[in-house]
Amino acid sequence: MITLLGTVFFCVLITLLSYFIGLKLYRKYPKDWLNPLYTSSVLLIILLLVTHVNGDTYQEGSFIFNLLLQLAIVSLAVPLFKQWSLLKKHYKKICIGVICGTGLGLTAVSVMSYVFHLNEQLTASLIPRSVTLPIAITISSDLGGITTTTVFFVIVSALISLIIGPKLLKRAGIKSKSAKGLAMGTSAQMLGANRSLSWGEEEGAMGSVAMTTSALFLSISVPIIATVLNL
Amino acid sequence: MKLSWFPQLIIIGGFLLLGYGVCAVFHIPLPGSVVGMIILFVFLLTGLIKLEWVENFSSFQLRHLTLLFIPPIVSLFLSSTFLNILHWNVFMILILSSVCCLLGSAFAVEWYEKWKRRQIK
Known part of the structure; x- marks a missing residue:
């Protein structure tokens, strides 16, 4: 009991420490690649390796952050409520963007899994890759995927979208503010919504709207996907 | 009326529990947190919960959302299954x-x- 408490305390402390260092660094030098997500993660991995804490122990000790993530999902109701009038006004645009984005992403995953002959389990873990983490985990286990793998896929694809997204959209000649926000929110969820907020108010609002709607859209369409896959 | 951060946390946490409860009772195939969010959203729309009661806590939490993504990334890099999927x-x-x-x-x-x-x- 005491050791568990000690582990939790140590893990929380060390995580907060690396986050604050990362945040400080980012505030001083606001560059895209210095996002606290990268710097703090790298710092934390180094710290854990130096202190000889293995992955399983850390995972045990950091369950508190998982709980906070669940709370954060509930908290999303507040921005959604603030954007309700915007959502009602633009619901067609939002639905089109979100459905096309998630639909194309899903198709790409299914086609390529077929081409590369991936096993079903891996495919099932790949399908929910573009939704918010806690929702993705549930979808993946419903489809028979491996949840830890899904966590990895979600984070990696969010990172990929976050890194290439802004440049890709610029290269593709996308000028519309809502298109930029919706694209980032659909494919990079919370990270994308955060990023699009730095473009401006409208992009940010569209980003977080896209994130919530795409999560809802995928969790509703999962039973359909499951039946299609079984055929 | 503005509430301090602790009652705000209790309200949000309460909705999370409520979401899990509703999911378990009605066998909804959605995560409890999503259902909790939808319920809170409906309560905000109907005005049963005032925006000021939860605004500060939620915006604080969403501003520091990056922090919550760090532990899963780190534990993945350190876990043994990591190399199998690369x-x-x-x-x-x-x-x-x-x-x-x-x-x-x-x-x-x-x-x-x-x-x-x-x-x-």
Whole structure:
């Protein structure tokens, strides 16, 4: 009991420490690649390796952050409520963007899994890759995927979208503010919504709207996907 | 009336529990946190919960959301299953599907806006 408490305390402390260092660094030098997500993660991995804490122990000790993530999902109701009038006004645009984005992403995953002959389990873990983490985990286990793998896929694809997204959209000649926000929110969820907020108010609002709607859209369409896959 | 952060945390936590309860009772295949969010959203719309009661806590939490993504990333890098899924084709799929997703929604919205503008003219 005491050791568990000690582990939790140590893990929380060390995580907060690396986050604050990362945040400080980012505030001083606001560059895209210095996002606290990268710097703090790298710092934390180094710290854990130096202190000889293995992955399983850390995972045990950091369950508190998982709980906070669940709370954060509930908290999303507040921005959604603030954007309700915007959502009602633009619901067609939002639905089109979100459905096309998630639909194309899903198709790409299914086609390529077929081409590369991936096993079903891996495919099932790949399908929910573009939704918010806690929702993705549930979808993946419903489809028979491996949840830890899904966590990895979600984070990696969010990172990929976050890194290439802004440049890709610029290269593709996308000028519309809502298109930029919706694209980032659909494919990079919370990270994308955060990023699009730095473009401006409208992009940010569209980003977080896209994130919530795409999560809802995928969790509703999962039973359909499951039946299609079984055929 | 503004509440301090602790009662705000209790309200949000309460809705999380409520979401889990509703899911368990009605066998809803959605995560409890999502249902909790939807219920809180409905309560906000109907005015049963005032925005000021939960605003500060939630915006604080969402501002520091990055923090909550660090532990899963780190524990993944340190876990033993990590190396098994590092195949180049998996990465190809992740990159290409992200590109499809990004461009798909961006172009769909851009075309929709253009079409709409033409309609107005």
